[in-house]
Amino acid sequence: MTIEIFLQHLLNGLTLGSLYALIAIGYTMVYGILRLINFAHSEIFMLGAYFVFWGVTLFHLPWPLALVAAVAAVALVGVLVDRVAYRPLRDAPRISALISAIGVSFFLQNVAIVLFKAIPREVYRPEWLENPMIMGGVRVLPLTLFVPVLSLLLMLGLMYIVYHTKPGLGMRAISKDIETSALMGVPVNSIIALTFGLGSALAAASGIMWALRYPQLQPIMGVIPGFKAFIAAVFGGIGSIPGAVIGGLVLGFLEILIVAFFPDLAGYRDAFAFVLLIVVLLVKPTGLLGARPEEKV
């Protein structure tokens, strides 16, 4: 393997890892606050990709505008899912919300089948993303740079909100103690809605970029990336945002590098993630950066 090809693989790993990380952040934020695995998150990812498709083909928006509009629309869907399917169950046993999440996941998949039809669709890709450039002897598609760079910017933006703004302080507070946060005057339901909005926006961005790299849309396209991102979140320590980022990147690199070095195993690439999950659960269930699991009172 030449150094150029190796660098290529690294770049691919970074790309895939960033996409997992963006999804994983949404899982981990919602889990951190509600102790809920939001199964509908993979469908949120899928909707991002389809909404851009709609924006371009149906509304004839220029691609960058379609991207922004899709991210915003999906954020709203995420907020709506919380409002309709989870908020009424806030005081119910946790398993009820979990079942509701599975229900929303199937619901959105089926809505997608009805709206977008089950046939896989080709994705529009702006040309400038596809003209290869040569950088330091390595042939690079702008697309492979576009994805990690945009992902990085989005993650930095999210970190800024969470760690340096007042609503972010509210989020970090309610992830530890909802009742005391309410006593402090934190509007708990609005902050939870914001959490769903932000997590959904990142997942939508990931879905959109995913569709650029693997340019085919299907209503079930979110399922496998969603599962893997969830595993990444568990690996990083569910509830921890930096953990989700690291978990996503590690999983992305592993997947690409294992396939690169052991091409015979390529057929098992989806299985690696699950092996990783099992190992994490056996060896360190709290993940890399996770806190000890605390029962909510």
Next chain:
Amino acid sequence: MLKVTDLHVSYGGIHALQGISLEAPAGKIVTLIGANGAGKSSTLRAIAGLIKSKTGSITYEGEELTTLDPAAIVRRGIALSPEGRRIFPHLSVRENLLLGAYSRRDSAGIARDMEWVFDLFPRLRERSEQKGGTLSGGEQQMLAVARALMSRPQVLMLDEPSLGLAPLLVKDVFSIIERINAEGRTVLLVEQNAFAALKIAHYAYVLETGRITLHGTGEELLADQRVIQAYLGG
């Protein structure tokens, strides 16, 4: 004036408050004493909007509070420093204090009050960038009181602020409560340490299994035989 009238609270089958009525006039220290499980915390939590009462009314300056959520009650000027401190261990002392001010928008006023609570509790200033979880028990209690003050409450409710503190610190806590009151704030104080609470209180209520059985000025209750026997170890 904060006024509670015929308040009932139940947890499932447990009828924890069975018709509580009390008043906290503006600018006074009012204390609520009683054995463990009497319903002291439930009373404060109901006023703060954390638990909804079945019947009865809670009014502040004539406005009904029972229909409001906790954030709205904080905005009305009533803050609770809850039992067990409940500080945020993963946030810095400063962030804990900023959370106390979450309902406010006047950043200049918030900065001023931050200085004010740092003057009240110099230890917190020294530790302002440390995580709340690294503080000692006494410091955490200070933080819990300071945090409640950051909303600039007219009525400060304190649930067992001296619990688990060394005697010297207990004295500090009570003198700070008097200082806060001297600035014109109403204090509604729940205490196990009945003697110290009655000594600083203008008015006091004794709670027994969800009912108020006695009330009077702090001095009256300090001299009351029943109080002496039951709560003052006489």
